[in-house]
Amino acid sequence: MVVKNVKLNLKEITHNVFVAGNYIFTKSRYLPHYGEKKLNDLREWIPSRSKLASMLLEYRIEFDAEWKCLYLGAASGTTVSHLSDILDKGVIYAVEYSAKPFKKLLELAEERKNIIPLLKDASKPEEYSGIVELVDFLYQDVSQKNQVEIFLKNVDFFLKKGGSAIIMVKARSIDSTAEPEEIYEKVLEELRKKVKVIKYGELRHHKDHIFVHCIKH
Ligand SMILES: C[S@@+](CC[C@H](N)C(=O)[O-])C[C@H]1O[C@@H](n2cnc3c(N)ncnc32)[C@H](O)[C@@H]1O
DSSP, X not given: OEETTEEOOOEEEETTEEEETTEEEEEOSSOOSSSOOEETTEEXXXXXXXHHHHHHHHSOOOOOXXXXXXXXXXXXXXXXXXXXXXXXXXXXXXXXXXXHHHHHHHHHHHHOTTEEEEEOOTTOGGXXXXXXXXXXXXXXXXXXXXXXXXXXXXXXXXXXXXXXXXXXXXXXXXXXXXXXXXXXXXXXXXXXXXXXXXXXXXXXXXXXXXXXXXXXX
16 A cells, blocks of 8 residues: 555554554545545554544554444544444444534444443443443543543443443543643542553653553452
8 A cells, every 4th residue: 555655564563453554544435524535445644633543653452343432532533433343243322412423423333333422421420320231342532631530430330340431531621731641640540449551651642642542459
């Protein structure tokens, strides 16, 4: 495959995810969703638009096509659309509380049958506990001051024992006056009280953010 006159040496890093240097793609039978390019059956995954794409360029996790996923902070579905390509035999419960981006998320869910959009507040999991089942994978990207509390509450409610969870931490949302490193230390301390932290690291395309990959005991 050739992009901008560069020949790509594509490598599949997990189900339906292909990487070549700084490029990342998901294999997809759907049309572009947010202005990304489509090259044959590969959809460009823009790392500056998706923290998960940025993370996967640096750090690998293994996805299973059949996983059930709870996604908190779905917005208009940029990252959800790629996860939907990856978990193509699974299901994604996509929670977003803002009506404006939710409209576009609904359009995405209409064409893709593995996305269940929920216009709900992620800090109140009890309000969707009748809909969402136990999941294998939980992903959170809500940029809120109390994002760790929201994350752990949802882990408690919905993540299977041994299940994987990723939280995208935005330092400036938690405290805009403290140094990011100070905030990360506090976040990690809070997380370690409840879950096993496997790995964390900075996101090259998203300033003052880290990902934290956890497992539920
Ligand atoms: C950084 S954006 C998410 C981008 C998206 N994850 C992606 O990669 O395509 C954060 C989103 O979280 C949503 N959000 C913030 N707090 C929330 C809450 N308590 N419940 C549900 N959604 C929330 C915001 O409305 C916003 O759309």
